[in-house]
Amino acid sequence: MSFNKLIWVIYFLGFVVDERIGGGIGHDNVVNPDLKRFKFPALYNFGDSNSDTGGRSAAIADVPLTNAETFFGVPSGRFCDGRLIIDFIAEKLGLPYLSAYLDSIGTNFRHGANFAIAGSSIRHGGYSPFPLDIQIAQFLRFKSQTAALYKNCSNxxxxxxxxxxxxxxSNALYMFDIGQNDLAFGFQNSTIAETQASIPKMINKFAAAVNKLYNAAGARNFWVHNTGPIGCIPFNKKYYRSKPDKLDMNGCVEVLNRVAREFNKQLKEKVLQLGKDLPGAAFTFVDVYSVKYSLVSDAKKLGFEDPFECCSSGNFGNTVDCGNKTIVNGTVYVNPCPNPSRLISWDSLHYTEAANMFVANIILNASLGPQSLNSKGLPQFHDPKQLI
Structure with missing residues (x-):
């Protein structure tokens, strides 16, 4: 089933997800912004591998060469066979794909920059030396250096x-997609209970980053993704295959998803509070968790294969039976699957372009849409019913 033929399913699923989450922050707040007509002059993104467009490749090491095979055709620094959700958002805004801030080759920051680095978390420690406050510091330096060049350069x-x-x-859109690695690192290095108990510290660090952008950079327009169903990632499910009692009716690890939902609950509450505390700021909270979970639970109805299969194990070793493996002299080589558009998972941790396209279509076009928490500072959203 092609995605062109899935449009009617996407609209239908929007209502299903909205009902499942009880209308999110409130049914009257469920809106569908036509981003392209907002005319944001620039987009600045902060996050992890879910929105990294080349930061880790520039700073640490290249991502596997098999990535980008579906769309870009050449290494793009993305942990995906093609485009990420942020790429589809940029398209919707009528902006070019974001260049990674740390990439010095062929970059153009005229319409924004991407500070996301794969492995990054809100708090320090974890899988990356670029936590959220470092990304914010990089942005503030970028802003100050830009102002200095405009002031001192004659050309x-x-x-x-x-x-x-x-x-x-001050007129740009500031996006966040981060937090999954805080939970993942906690699961791997402490108990589930300890990870859940640390969520308030994560949320407070996130709020501090938003406040710094608001006060030091004049940021006013914020777009926040919650974290996805981490228990539905093939990489995580592998360790619970012998414990079916730990899985929910769709095969996801319920205890991990429960912590993700608690993180999202506290994140939403904090974003609501920020909307009240920061005059003139506008926040859009996007319930990515519900969209991704529905994608997994309804995978076969939507034309996908087993949601826990994947194309390539990438740089994550042989932790998951993923893709087609060939063993030569004891070395395992992974051959990407011939049709990634049929799978949800690309490398056992990250989504395929087809899955990212599905999620982007829902949050940008369908009735679930993002949820506006504060209309000040943003153009009025039109009624989502006009889309049907």
Whole structure:
């Protein structure tokens, strides 16, 4: 089943998910913004591998060469066979794909920059040396250096071709997709109870980052993704295959998802509070968890194969029976699957382009949509019913 033929399913599923989460923050707050007509001059993103467009490749090591085979055709620094959700959002905004801030080759920051680094978390420690506050510090330096160049350089045309205008920063859209690695690292290095108990510290660190952008950079427009169903990731399910009592009716690890839902609950509460505390700021909270969980639970109805199969084990060793393996002199080589558009998982941890497209279509086009928490500072959203 092609995605062109799935549009009607996407609209239907939007209502199903909305009912499942009880309308989120409130039925009257469920909206569908037509992002392209908002005319945001720039997009700045902070996050982990779910939205990394080349940061880890530039700073640490290249991602597997088999990545990007579906869309880009050449290494793109993404942990995916093609586009990520943020790429589809950029398309919707009418902006170019975001260049990674740390990439020095062929980058253009005229319409924003991506500070996301694979493995990053909200708190320090974990899988990456680039936690959220480091990403924020990088952004603030980028902003100050840009302002200095505009002030001191006589050739403004040269600067304008590669850098944003100083006035664009207050009108830009600031996106967050981070938190999954905080939970994952906690699961691997402490108990589930201890990980859940640490959630308030994660949320407070997130709020501090938002406040810094608001106060130091004049940011006003915020778009926040909650974390996905970590218990539905093939990498995690492998360790619970011998414990079927730990799995829910769709085969996901319920105890891990329960902690993810608690994280999302506290994140939503904090975003609501930030919307009240920061005058003139507008927040859009996107319930990615519900969309991704519905994708897994209804995978075969939507034209996908087993949601716990994947194409390539990437850099994660042989922890998951993933893709087609060939053993030569004791070395295991992974051959990517011939049709990743039929699978949800790309490398046992990250989604395929087809799955990312599905999620993006729902949060951008369907009735579930993002949820506006504060209309100040953002153009009015039109009624989502007009889409049907």
């Amino acid at each position: 403004k045309m040269t600067i304008q071709s590669n850098l944003p205008r100083p006035e664009d920063f």
